[in-house]
Amino acid sequence: MRWRGRRQSRNIDDRRGQPTGFSSASSRGGSRTLLRLLPMLLRSKGGRAILVVGGLAVAGAKLAGIDLLPMLMGGGSLSTASHPSQAMSQEQEELANFVGVVLADTEETWQQVFQRNGATYQEPTLVLFTGQVSSACGRASASVGPFYCPSDQQVYLDLSFFEELGHRHGAPGDFAQAYVIAHEVGHHVQTLMGISNQVRQEQANASQQVANDLSVRQELQADCFAGLWGYYANNHSNMLDPGDLEEALQAASAIGDDHLQRQAGRAVMPDSFTHGSSAQRVRWFKRGFESGDLQSCNTFSANRL
């Protein structure tokens, strides 16, 4: 990616090196701004609301946030023990700068998309932490992977996840990392649009299977939103190099539920999916990437995911 020398977001809350990543979170309002976008995204062609059922997503998660990965990793697998609170390495600093640039570019993208729909985008804060962090969704360790907390509208990221992505999941590269950020920002967009809230409500009284299906649709939509950002990064910001798209697709594929279940030595059980299969994650990322169109990301009305 051609990211150097570009504007960095001001919405980075750098808590690296702080023992508990103490939260200074203030709750934010304003998720109503975008409700008028909601019907477009959540209603079927016939105008009937799609979400007719409803338990909190993220099966098995202690955290009431929205994560990138299914909870299969078992925890404790990240190198979270040895973060020096003093000087960050130059490599870490560069990575943090990179995150700032990607976040800034997502801000520009979503500002444009929202504006076009007569709404105003409210930028999320991205919290960088090491080891563990406190959020309005609870305390989390880095082993859960990057996540978004709807209650404080913040994205949480331990940069060591990028190492994990490259080594353990076989998805190295800066655009793979950018996809992760854009996916979490996608959950922020869903929160602004009222989608996350509606999914939570629908899940509350639903069977596990239906709740999982809703979770998959929500996650795949976040992938599609990440792809939509990729479209802008490619066509407007001109940030992409040859091979970048493949990096993101590789990452999307690597964190599909089926792939992770297999990797964990388990049988592949589609009913237990909460994030979508590798093929589905790739498909929806591509859909957003190729169309650059919000409407193309309506996973809730899709017959085939």
Ligand SMILES: [Zn+2]
């Ligand atoms: Zn997610």
